[in-house]
Amino acid sequence: MNKTVQELLSEIFWTEAPTSDESRPTDPLGLDAMREELSDKLVPCLTSRTSRHEDFFWALTFLRWSASEATEKKREERFLHWERCLKIYWIKFRKNIKGFPGINQARSQASRPPSLKFQKLLKVQRAQGMLGAHLGPLRQLGLAKRNELVLENDGIRLVEGVGNPPDLKENWESWKRGFDSAGRAFDVNFKIELRKRLHQRMPELYNALSALRWRANMGWGQAAKHMGPRLEPYANLAHVFCPWADTIRSCFDEILHYNPDVDFPPWLRGKIPTDLKRWDPLRKIAEKWKKGNLENVLADLHKDVFFERGYSRSDLWISIEDGRLLRFPGRADYRPIAEGSDCRWSNAVALMRPFR
């Protein structure tokens, strides 16, 4: 032991939660997981985080730029590197840029001199960033290969104009020049091509949205009539489930934060198709819900969902011990998030609506 006792003592600390804790569960009742399963039936070629044509363009571009790497791992690393550079470029040179995953880290890295050393923007950038959000849709649309991080010929053709990867240096000018030049390939033709492909892959959805004149507010109930017998039950369920799930989630938050007056909605109307597997916990509590004591019913649902995902008793946000309802708001510092709460309706409208 070369260090003195004083130095060792100065290293003793009391633990606290990590400052960048993005891995905590945000879906205590499993409702988001159910909504995702339902959305996969209705809008299979998009995710709740795909809402801009430009993001598709850059995802394709980065896949193209990373194709020269020999291994899958290196292609992935290369993609994440380009994503980081692009997001920093957005912060630095785009005044009107809206929020995107990793904006806080991108801001902090943009405030420092340009560096090519990779620093993550998100805790798990592979899953939470552009690659995680767009890879599935690109594969569904036949633009990327199923088992590899490589584009199909159609995908390559869509981003033909981006040219070679830019030669970024440790000055902002080279970043601006590089991304400006590649970004010029993102034009109306790209949007038209992408829309055409989405139309081809999801014709029922396209018909329904166009029959409703591309309304921005969710209208799965009306859309159900135009979606054909296969998708109609799912659309009807989405119509009642989305607002119901949002209300339940806020009721859960009220319980968690000791609010004594919680107005619970009635039980979900409509049938749950049998092939929706993630909906089992909800099916299980249906009888209990009708009998009353809804706080305990939600606690049971929360426990079932968390235990199924492998969390332990000490992770629960609320639990019933000796007949008493215990609340642990410190374990849940997230408010309900609106992302995808319309079963990807607005995303589908934004990306599929014909160009005027």
Added chain:
Amino acid sequence: MRNNIQTASLAERIKETIGGGYVIAAFFSTYTFSRDFFEQEVVKLIADEGRRRGFFPLTIVMDRSQYRGNGWGYDIVRHPERMWHAKLIALFVENPELELKWTVLAIGSGNLTRAGWERNQELYLVHSWNGWILPEAIDSWMKEPWLSECKFGRWFHNNRIKIIAKNQRASIFTNLKKPIWNQLNSLTGYKKWNEAHVLAPFSDNFQDEEQFGGTKSFFRMLTERAHSASNLHIYLRGIDSEGKSVIGERRVFESLARKIRLHIHPVLPFEDRQLHAKLFAFRVGNSWSLIIGSPNATGAAMIFPNKNIELAWEFARIGKSQLGKIIPRCKEVQLSKLFFKKPAFMNKRRWEALESAIYLPKANRLRITWKVGFGPKNTKILLDDKIINPFRINIETTNSRFLETRPRIPTKEKYEPGFVPIQMPSGYLDLPTCQFKKLSPEEWLELLGKPFSLELPKNGPGAGENGGNGAARNIERHQFIWRDRVAKLSGSLKGLRETIRNAGTPQTINYVDRIVRGVWASHNPRKYQRFSTEHGWCKWVRSGLWQVLREECDGRSINHRGLCNLLNKWSRKIDGVLKEFPIA
């Protein structure tokens, strides 16, 4: 409570200490273990976001009664009899570019669960040393036969790990052989203390189930070593916001108050975070000493022989100002005004039917050892929630590495299911070849050439240069880079050749066997169109593999028997021309 006290996130502190290095081996010790938390957070922290999971020795030792399951890529071992309560994180780190090695050691009170790392109020010391070293106390664990056979144990014995001896001023103790109390430097001989602080949260029934045995005996022993008119400060886990209710037993503290000046300080839950730290501080004469680590203020942890296994770090002869930065400042509450809640433990009986389960990969079966009174007639064995036949099983298609046992027929008494980890044979590489994640052909090839020294990822894709390899950048994208691939394959085959030649143990050959099979299966030419480049490449790889096996496998060596069988089996699948074709 947190005035002037240093706080940090354990995960972030460990991450900082690992810095730009790569963890080469890791050893954890805990009482309770949360598989989900470990795989989601800890493995990602130490194994490059989980990519190297399964590729380096990673062992967890935990309490037998608390085991509830584990996954692939790490092994879990349990003491056969005693309660394991020690908490330790030991990481062996290397930076091959700078040719540096260092050890990260964290000793504290937190278990390997989300509560232990993030939710509870825990005390930890994270320290790093140059070189790969371990304290004498942990070396004594590694001499135990049940622990020396685990993955980390074998790595530890095969590498030169320096052992640091106990020091008069800063020592690490365990009570594997001798109670901790008898080893303390601060209270040796007839030394008596004038002031003591004991931070002991004990337990409550739903946060954790740690043992509470012999609290009275511990305090009797403590007061015997006190001067008359000494002050004893006890910090108890408060369970209400006013600090009037605490966890503990009133009669213990009442009898203490008759002997000594007792001061009780309830530690309030801070942002819903329960006290779980353990600390002892004694003033002997004018100097203070401090003990932190896993032991609670109980006889089982501190004074009884052959009870709990604990780990503690003692610092002797320290100043009071330093102590002030560690001990929480909490108001004293009179004993008469306190409401005590007795710790209650869930002693649910479990259907522990299995002594051990060992996976035999070649036979695709489990070697099951039943406990007396149990057998297939009264027990069903489950893997991944499905009832299994232990004589016909392929572990590689499952995500779990544990068995669950339940009674076959409902019993009068209610039993919780029992759990037992599946032990992998020594040398077996628990690769993620299960249905959830498959290695790509390139990743298999990477493994082929460097079975025991994996290529470590660089610090980031753009580190130091822009656009990666200049030559590769100029190559037209999607062009098959034949020259690069052939050069890499040649290097890998050379590595394979050397590994087979130098293989001294059947375990190494088993390892090679698995990698070679993986490379062969992932390079199936039938997956591609005939006469396409990829089709030709797969044939090329398979021929190279076959040629190396033919040249290196010695049919007379029993060790090589498995590889020779492969050679014969594959012989029919290789075109005659390619058998003699010069690969490299």
